[in-house]
Amino acid sequence: MAGIYVHIPFCKQKCRYCDFTSFPDKTGFAESYMTCVYHEMAMRGEELKNYVFDTLYIGGGTPSVVDESYIAMLVAAAKKYFNMAENAEITIEMNPGTVSASKIALYKKCGINRFSVGLQTAVDSQLEDLGRCHNLSQFISCAKLLRGENFSVDVMIGLKNQSLEDIGKSIDVAAAYGASHVSMYALTPEDGTPVYTDYLNGELPDGDEVAEMYAYGVNKLKKLGFVRYEVSNFCKRGRESRHNLNYWRRGEYIGIGVSASSHIKNVRFTNTFDLDEYFKCIMTNRFPVIDSTEIDAEGRREEAAMLALRTAYGLNLAEFNAVHGCDFEKIYAEALKKNSRYLEISNGVLKIKDEFLYVQNTIICDFLK
C-alpha cells in the first residue's frame, strides 16, 4: 500500500510560527499551479503504474483557500492517473476561517472522506497571537458542517500565555463537536519565524512547562476516549490517520507539488521549494526534484526504528528482522542495554515506555550510528 501527498502552497496569511512552504500573496497563481499539479500527477502516474494507493492527503499551506472546484479536479485527477484503492482514505487540511457549506459539500461529493481542521487553540487571543485567520466561533461553524464526518482537529500546546485550562478547553471543544482524531503538537519556534522572537524574549513556556501541558493533554484526551497511537496523535477506535501511519511504517508515498517529498523504492526525494522553478520544470515535462537520496540498508534500519518507536504500536521485532534480514536485538544490543530502563519488550514488540515517550530523542539517538 502507498500514499499520495499533494501540497497546496497557498494561504490567506502566513501564521507567525509557520516555516512551511506557503505563499500568502500568490493565490492568483492557484489556477496555473493546480494545472501543473494535475500534470505532475499524470507524469508520476505513468511511472507508478504498478502501485495501488490507499491514501491521498491534500495538505499545505491551506488547501481550503483555493477554489473547491480545483480540489474536486485534483481528486478526480488522482483517481484518473493513479490506481486508487476502492476504500482509499482521502484527507484535506482546512482552516476553519476559509470554509463554507457549499465548499464542504463539494469536498464530500468528490470523494474526500477525512478532514483535518486547524483549530490550534480555543482561545481567540491566542489565535490572534499565532496569526491565525479564524476564531473559535468559525471553528464551531466548521465543525457543525462536518457533523458525522471523520475529522481531526489540530491543537497546539506551548503557546504564549497558555494555561492548562486553555488546553483543556481546546480539547473539550474538539471532542464536543465530534472530532474522531486529535493531533496535539507543541509550538516549535523555528528560526526565522516571528514566533522565534517571542521565544528569544522568553515569552514562551519552557520545556518543563510544555511537558506539563503535554501530560495534562494526554490525560484529558484519554478521559474523553482518545487513544494515543503516536506521540502527538490521538484517536477514537479505528480512526487512525492511515496516511500518517504509512509514514511511520516506512511505507512508500509520492509527493506532488512544490516542496513535496517522496519515498519510492528506498529513494527519498524532494521537489523544489521555488514556485517559478516548479512551473518551469512541469511545463517542460521534467520532474521538479532537487534532492534525492538512496537509503542504504543501515539507513533503512535506522529509519524504521526511529519511526516505529514514535508510535504506541512500537517496533515488531520479527517483522523488522524479516524486512531487514537481520537480528535487531543483536545489532542494537548496546542501545537496548543502555536504555533498558526506558524500553519494554512484550510479545515480540519493542516500545518506549509511556512515561518516556516525550523524551524519546535521547533514546532513539542510541539506535543511530
Next chain:
Amino acid sequence: MKKPNQFIRNFCIIAHIDHGKSTLADRLMEHTGQVSKRDMEEQLLDSMDIERERGITIKLTPVRMFYDADDGNEYVFNLIDTPGHVDFTYEVSRSLAACEGAILIVDASQGIEAQTLANVYLALENNLEILPVINKIDLPSARPDEAKKEIEDVIGLDASYAPLVSAKDGTNIKEVLESAVKYFPPPEGDVDAPLKALIFDSYYDNYKGVILFVRLKDGKVDVGDKITTFRADKIYEVTEVGVFAPSMLPKNGLCAGEVGYIAASIKSIQDVAVGDTVINAENRAAEPLPGYKKVQSVVFCGIYPLDGSKFGDLKDALLKLQLNDASLVFEPDTSQALGFGFRCGFLGLLHMEIMQERLEREFNLDIITTAPSVSYKVIKTDSETVFVDNPSHLPPVSEIESMEEPIVHADIYSPPDYLGQIMDLCRDKRGIFEQMTYLDANRVKLEYRLPLNEIIFDFFDKIKSRTRGYASFDYEITGYEKSKLVKLDILLNGDVCDALSIIVHESSAYSRGRTLCENLKEAIPRQLFEIPVQAAVGGKIIARETVKAMRKDVLAKCYGGDITRKKKLLEKQKEGKKRMRTIGSVEVPSEVFMQILKTNDE
C-alpha cells in the same frame, strides 16, 4: 685564527606586549629592502594564526637583512624576533644566546613594564649590548623625555642616544639601523676552529626532516658535511644550509658569526634538542656551548584526546611541539573519566593556553584539558616526601603528614587609582603584602607573597579586569611553604569524577565546592534521570546541586518528506552525544571539564 665577518650584527628586540615590537621589525625589514611595502602582509614575523589574532609573538623568528650604512659598508643584520610575555622568558633566553645586541623598545607614553624588565635583566646577564628605542612618538600622549628618564632610573642605562621613532609611520627608522651598526659589537669566534653552532630553535618539515635554527659561534658548515650534536650519537649529512630572508633561502655554507638553518634529513624529533650544540662529526669541538637554563614547569594539566583513539596523534603532536619548545614537558597519564592522555607541564597559564590552542589548530585535534594545578610537596607519615601535580595522585589523607605549596613573590605595577582593588584581590587570594613603592606619580609597584595555586586559577584575568587592563604583573617562585590543603572531589550521580578533582586551601574548599556544583549544574545537560552533583572533601559532602531530569525531547510533526530532515536533526543530536564522556551513567560534554576554571563573580 680567523675572525668572523666584522660586518655582521646579530640582535634581538625586547619589548612589552603591544609596545610595537613586530611593527618595528617589519619596518626595519622594509627599510633594508627586505620586503617592499606593497608585498608586506601586516606583521610579517608573527606568522602563526594565534600570534596575529592575539597580537602577540609566541615563537621567535629569525630574519636576515642587508644594510648600506653611512660609513660606506654593507652590513648583514640578523634579527631574531622574541616573545614578550613572561611565560615565554625561556624562548627569549634562547634568542639572547644567539645575539650580541638587543633593541629595547619602550613605549613613549607607557614607559617600562614589568615583563620587559625581566627580559632586560636576562639580556644583561647574557652580556648583550642594549640599545633603547623610544617608540610611538606619534601619539599625542607620548612623553619621550619621561620614558628616557625612566630607562635611566630603573635600568641604569644611558638613554641619551636612544632613537625616537614611530614604527607605525616610519619616523627615524634609519637612526635605529645606524645605531645598531654603531653600538652593537660584531660577532666573536674563530672561523678556522671546529664547528660549534647553537641550536636556538627547530621545527619539523615533512620533506626535509628536522630543520635546525642555528647561530654559528665557531667554524663553518656546508652541504655534505657530517654533523652531530654533543648529546646525540647519530651522525647526519647536511643536505641544505641557508639563511632567513625572511623565508628560508639556501646558501653555500655558513660561517662563524652567522645565523641560519641546517637541514640534514634528521627524521626523529627526539634526536636533536634545542640548546644543544651542533658539531662536525669528523672534526669534533671539545666543549659544547653553554646551553640554556633548564626550566621548571610550574603549571600542570591533563590533556586527553576527545576521541580516545586519537591518543597516538596527540602524542605525535606533543612531540612536534616539544621540538621547538623544550619547555613543554609531558608524560602519559590515565584518568577513569577521560581515558588515556598526558600530564603536561607548562611555564605558566598563557603558555598552557597557547599550547592547547596550537594542538587544536595546527594539529586539528579535539582535546579535553583538566584544571591547571601546581606541584605540591607532600610529606607522608612515613616521612617520605613526594611531589604531586595531579590531584588524583594525592595519597590518602591518612598517609599525609603535611603538605606544602609553591609560593611566589609577585610584583604588580599599576596606576595608583586601582590600589584598593588589587589589594582586595590579593587578600582574597591569600596574599601577604610586603611592600609598596611609588615609581612616579602615575605608577606604583606592589609586592606580594602569593601561593602559586591562587595565581594559576584566575588571578591574571581578574587583575586585568579590576584595573581595566592597566596593571601588569610578574612573579617568580621563591619556595615552598606549609599550608592547609585539601582535595576537593566532585561526585556525579554518586561517582567521583577524577578529572574534576582539585587541590585547594581549606578555607576556600566550601566556596569553591559550591561554585563548582552550581557551574556544573548549568553545564551538564539534562538527562533522562535526575543527577545529583556533589562536592566532597575527605568523603564529607560540602555542597550539592541537582540536574533535573529532562522532560521534553521530541521531534515535532514527523511527517512525510520531513523524515530525511528529522533524521538529520537526530543525527546532529547524536553527534553531540558522541562528543560526550560517560562518567558512571552520566554523559558529560567536554566543556564541563573547563567549568572548574570559572568563578561566579565578575
